[in-house]
Amino acid sequence: MTTSSFETKLNDFKHYLKKMKSYEEAVGLIYWDMRTGAPRKGIATRSEVVGELSGELFKMSVSDEMGAFLDYFASPEVNDRLDPLYRKIVSECRKEYDRSKKIPPKRYQEYVVLTSQSEAAWEAAKEQADFAGFQPYLEKIVDMNLEFIDLWGYKGHKYNTLLDMYEPGMTVEKLDQVFGALREKVVPLLTAIQSSPHKPDTSFLKQEFDKEKQKRFSLYILEQMGYDFEAGRLDETVHPFATGLNPGDVRITTRYLPDDVNSALFGTIHEGGHALYEQNISPDLIGTPLCTGTSMGIHESQSRFWENMIGRSRPFWTQYYGKLQNNYPGQFDHVAMEDFYRATNEVKPSLIRIEADELTYNLHIMVRYEIEKALFSGSVKVADLPEIWNEKYRDYLGVVPAHNGEGVLQDVHWSGGAFGYFPSYALGNMYAAQIMRTLRQDLDLDALIREGNLHPIKDWLTDKIYRHGKSLTPTEIITQVTGEELNPDYLVDYLREKYSDIYRL
Amino acid sequence: MTTSSFETKLNDFKHYLKKMKSYEEAVGLIYWDMRTGAPRKGIATRSEVVGELSGELFKMSVSDEMGAFLDYFASPEVNDRLDPLYRKIVSECRKEYDRSKKIPPKRYQEYVVLTSQSEAAWEAAKEQADFAGFQPYLEKIVDMNLEFIDLWGYKGHKYNTLLDMYEPGMTVEKLDQVFGALREKVVPLLTAIQSSPHKPDTSFLKQEFDKEKQKRFSLYILEQMGYDFEAGRLDETVHPFATGLNPGDVRITTRYLPDDVNSALFGTIHEGGHALYEQNISPDLIGTPLCTGTSMGIHESQSRFWENMIGRSRPFWTQYYGKLQNNYPGQFDHVAMEDFYRATNEVKPSLIRIEADELTYNLHIMVRYEIEKALFSGSVKVADLPEIWNEKYRDYLGVVPAHNGEGVLQDVHWSGGAFGYFPSYALGNMYAAQIMRTLRQDLDLDALIREGNLHPIKDWLTDKIYRHGKSLTPTEIITQVTGEELNPDYLVDYLREKYSDIYRL
Known part of the structure; x- marks a missing residue:
């Protein structure tokens, strides 16, 4: 050579x-x-x-x-x-x-056709709350995934092979541990919140809000976050998303609800968090397979950090509530900042994951995780999912769907074969809280937010996380940044402190 | 087999x-x-x-x-x-x-690099009216085209090989004949127009026009033309264009000038004409190389037919002038339809092709045609172009550029090597007039336009031209539709009749 x-x-x-x-x-x-x-x-x-x-x-x-x-x-x-x-x-x-x-090309082709037909079948089934219409597709998808897992090989639980696709290195053993610990603390906290007499008034969040004004405020907050408009753009879609085409072109979308002041705003901040990650990947990685986020969990940690830890914090509204009031003249004149802040953090168990608050969201994920794990260990059958779903919702959240459309059929993921994806959302919450704790050792986070000086936060995250793209694994990232592996305690501490204050527990 | x-x-x-x-x-x-x-x-x-x-x-x-x-x-x-x-x-x-x-790949690669550098050089040269900065690029491009023509082969004039790329079958012999005939009639007509005491007042075309109103009116006229908004969209760019991605997705753009009522409107109608062609290609041709317009000349005939023969006609304004007045409340109250129509058809020799009126436009093209022909016969050198350009402008249009930026450097085409393209514009005018004459035998064109009933016109053009895409040659199209080959007399007749009336010759 x-x-x-x-x-x-x-x-x-x-x-x-x-x-x-x-x-x-x-x-x-x-x-x-x-x-x-x-x-x-x-x-x-x-x-x-x-x-x-x-x-x-x-x-x-x-x-x-x-x-x-x-x-x-x-x-x-x-x-x-x-x-x-x-x-x-x-x-x-x-x-x-x-x-x-490892997958025979013909078999892979069949799978592609199956999942694309299945998404259409799911849409119709959800519309009609008809699980039977979706069941045969879901059965085939699960069977084919089991077949693929055998071809790919697996260590320990078969589901580990699926988890690894979204969160490299993640296992059932680890998730059982962190979700167990999380659930043990979150459920009593939820019970305490529900018994608190100090419930926020949320009525003023629902008014008529002019779309152009919503858009203007969303753009303003994006700019405050350090989103680079020369390397991106904001558009409107039914389902908000972020897409990093290359670090110089990271586009986001949002949805403006005419009667909700928060939906478009927090949607924009969420997608903006994803976008900051992609915009700030090191130029050295352009044109390589490492020019992307390292995992779904770490990606979600960034969208949730910006949306919840920053956007739903008291320092944030200390800085920006006056601007929000000015943006909607006359609509929040008689609402105190503190009341707006509390309303924005209302906790309320509900049926639909994507509408869930910061606390109960994790329980929605655990339901799905338990079900996926059981499907791939063979301990439950697809036919039994509606019943199991409803039981688990009663058990974890204390609510029961009236029909499968707002129950087991609510999410698109399974129809496309994306098993192992759901845990990323809760992992994102845990990573975010753990990273925030380290960040607070380096920066006076609350002071920066209160001053509307968000760029140092973005710069810190760029240095620690964003610039590395996929050149470090999620475990390497979280260990290098925080000095320890994933630990659910930080999320528990954060939630306990935040909601004890809001609900005066 | x-x-x-x-x-x-x-x-x-x-x-x-x-x-x-x-x-x-x-x-x-x-x-x-x-x-x-x-x-x-x-x-x-x-x-x-x-x-x-x-x-x-x-x-x-x-x-x-x-x-x-x-x-x-x-x-x-x-x-x-x-x-x-x-x-x-x-x-x-x-x-x-x-x-x-026939082109060695390495040579072709060099040419691609050269033309891309050359476009940047042209931009700078145009900006500074500095022909010397562009000359070496243009010389190389002409030389390489001559080299390619030798490799490709040619019949008669070398320039024929270039013409054929944009207008299959077109030759110098044919163009000399039709442009000669056209010039012979257009120049005296222009002289007569210039001596006419009945000049239109155009002052009211220049006012402040709200962009949203301009957009609304453009969209309205597009819809009247039968542009299918489920198979296209209108956006805004500095240089308007139409692009047919597939017949179900044909997008157009326009530019809104704040002080000009006509620019965006006629730009939109022009691109809309291109778009009607592409939207109405037969679905049988999708996925084949024939799913496009048959030639630049035929394509341009459609944009110009809709822009000029329809959009700048008296019947059109008989129908739509009231709508225009309503679209800009108070801005045209004291302008009679006839005065608006005449202003919109003002003839005035000018230096810039893209701003030229319907009559003198052809002369701008002839100047470029004469120059390209001479370049490829070797009878003129690139170095002499500024002088020749200015001479020809004096000769054809009676105006002389003050500098090369508004003269020989005005168009982008040569910097990209697009020699042989310019004639398409004048061919488009001739084809359009010839096709209109046949169309009038089948339909009462003026009555349809006057009634705002444009769809039968679009349907007729679809049947005769659009649906065939590139499955017929331009010669087949013009012969099948009109019963004869390209004949410049129809354009001459049309121009003579139109301007004799407007200028009371």
Whole structure:
């Protein structure tokens, strides 16, 4: 092996990866466009474009060429010459390559068709609260996932293999422990809150709010957060999302409800948190598979940190409540800041996950986690899900769905085969609280927020988390930043302190 | 050869073409996005995505696989079994394949780099009216085009090979004839107009016009034309354009000038004309290289037909002037419809092509045509262009640029190597007038416009032109529709009649 052959090979590999990233970016832009305003009649043809480009991308990830690159860079004397970044990249590509290679292409194709049909079936079933219409699809999806898990291999619980796709390294053993600890503290806290006579008045949150004013305030807060409008844009969609096409183009969307002052605002801050992560990935990672967030859990920790720990904090409203009052002249004249703050943090067990407050949200996730775990251990059957769902909601949240549309059918995830995704949301809450505790050792968080000086917070997070993209694992991130592995106690402490104050417990 | 092998091959070929069309559509969407609001900081990476996808598309058009398809379908016994549509498709692909194959890839790559550098150089040169800064680029571009023409081959004049790229079948011989005839009639008409004492008052066209009102009126007229908003959308850009991504997604843009009532409106109608063409291509052609307009000239005939023959006609304003008055309350109270109509059709020789009126526009094109022809016959040198340009402007239009920025440097086309493109604009005017004359035999055009009943016009054009896409050549289209080849007399008659009336000649 000569120097020049190594360098040529590495260069070819970089080009190959950049090409893959280009396809990914093109597909990302097409999806953004489809959701934000592509004309209806062009969608059928556009979907074929997506199929074509995604198919090519998949082929590239499992091609003989990719295989040859990976074999070449795996040999010890070559691997030693790679810098740590490229060693990481090679191992990421290998993971992806092995995972994809183990599924027979024909079987994978069948799965793609199944999940796309299944999403349509789920939509109709949810609309009609008809679980039976969705059940056969869900059964097939679970069966195929079990088949794939056998092909991929697993350690301990079969569900671990699915968890690893969204949160590398996460296991049932770890989740049982952290969710157990969390539940043990959250349930009594919820009981105490429910018995408190000091309930916030929330009536003033529901008024008519002009859309242009909502938009103006959302844009203002985004700008305060340090969202870079030269590297992104805000649009309107039914389901808000953030998409990082490249670090110079990270777009977010929100939804304006005409009678709710908070929905668009907190939606924007949430997606803005995701966007800050993607905008601040190091330029060195552009064009590589590491130019993205490290895991769903860490990503969600950032959206939730900005939405809840900052956006729903008292210092935040100390700074911004006057601005909100000015933004909606006459609509909050007789509402004190403290009352607005308390209303914005109302805790109330409910049926729908995406409408849940900061405290009960974790219980919604635990229900789903318990069910997914049981499905993949074989201890429950798909047919029994509606009953189990309702039981667990009674058990965890004290509420029972009137029908499956607001119960087991409420989320899109399972229809697309995304088992193992739900825990990310609760992990995000736990990571966020743990990271905040370290952040407070370096910065006077409350003072900065109270002064409306949010950029140092963004800079701290960039240094500790954002810039690394996927070059560190979630475990490496949380350990490097906080000095310990995931620990649910910080979330418990944070919730206890916040709600004891609000509900005067 | 068995039936099944033919059918398999044909099927594979269809998939191959569809894949190419998918790449083209993705690139089209990326360009649309870049122009309508992609964040600045993402552009560098996005340009690489475009490079990647365009590169793949080019490779597919000249691949061994494509070569094998074309050879297979060229053999007489196989070719006979193709339906006429696929026979046409095969011959289109062959033309493209041969053209691309004849240029050494390295040379082509150099040309791509040169033209992209050249566009930047042109922008700076135009800004500073500095022809010397652009001259070396233009010289190289002309030289490389001459080199390519030798590789491609040519019949008669070398320039014919360039003309054919935009207007298949068009030649210097034909253009000399039609432009000669046109000039012979247009110049005396212009002289007569300039001597007429009956000049329209245009002062009221320049007022402050609210952007939202301009937009509302533009959308209203688009809807009247039969533009399908479920298969398109209207956005705002500095340079208006239309882009047909697929027939179900044909987007247009316009530009709102704050002090001009006509600019955005006629820009929208113009792009709307292009869009009607693309929206109404037969669904049978989707996914094939024939799913586009047949030539630049025919395309331009449609934008100009809607913009000028309809939009600047008296029947149009008979119907829509009241609506315009209502759209801008108080701003046209004291302007009679007839005065508005005459103002909108003012003829005035000017320096800038894109601001020219319907009559003198053709003279701007002839200047460029004469220059391009001379460049490729070798009778003039790039260095002499500023002087020749100014001479020709004096000769054709009676005006002389004060500097090269408003003279020879005004258009972007040459900097990108688009020689042979300019004639399309004047061809469009001639085609449009010729088609209108046939249309009048079938429909009472004036009455339909006067009633605001434009859809039958769109339907007639769809039947005769739009639905065929590129499955007929421009010559086939014009001959089938009008019964004769391109004939400049119809444009002359139209202009003479229109302006004799307006200027009372």
